Amino acid sequence: MPDLKKLFVIRAKDFVKAGEVSIRVQGILKGIGFSPALIRRASVCAYEGEMNVVMHGGDGALQLSVDPENITIEIKDDGPGIEDIELALQEGYSTATEEYREMGFGAGMGLPNIKKNADSLEINSKKGFGTHLKICFKVKDG
Ligand SMILES: Nc1ncnc2c1ncn2[C@@H]1O[C@H](COP(=O)(O)OP(=O)(O)O)[C@@H](O)[C@H]1O
Ligand SMILES: [Mg+2]
Numbered sequence: 247m248p249d250l251k252k253l254f255v256i257r258a259k260d261f262v263k264a265g266e267v268s269i270r271v272q273g274i275l276k277g278i279g280f281s282p283a284l285i286r287r288a289s290v291c292a293y294e295g296e297m298n299v300v301m302h303g304g305d306g307a308l309q310l311s312v313d314p315e316n317i318t319i320e321i322k323d324d325g326p327g328i329e330d331i332e333l334a335l336q337e338g339y340s341t342a343t344e345e346y347r348e349m350g351f352g353a354g355m356g357l358p359n360i361k362k363n364a365d366s367l368e369i370n371s372k373k374g375f376g377t378h379l380k381i382c383f384k385v386k387d388g
Pocket of ligand 2: 298
């Protein structure tokens, strides 16, 4: 299987295009022929990470890398960053505004769901310096 690397731009506050990057990621993974369960887990993570950039972050990008052993999704943005990562990882914790909650966001389940669905998750973020998620999936079981 050839190695693959693709970069997609994500724009902050662009709710018209929000979600398109994770749909592209899902399409690529389907095209490669990964199992539906693995594609679902990766797509959930891509979507939650993408929406967090749109809602909470700044302009950013998602990079999808595939090699024979791993699917890696890195999501970076240059937004305000996360002040307390442990807190942000707790189920139900959200700083979403009333406006976003009315749009159906802000359940505070995005980062917990990424953590649950990924084989590994690294979060690098600092207030004022943006956010970087590195999300990895093992291609083979066991
Ligand atoms: N890219 C990001 N930039 C800044 N803050 C973020 C980012 N992603 C997540 N956060 C912070 O972590 C919190 C929890 O995120 P999440 O679990 O996805 O819940 P929700 O998006 O519903 O608020 C957010 O409310 C926000 O405060
Ligand atoms: Mg979220």
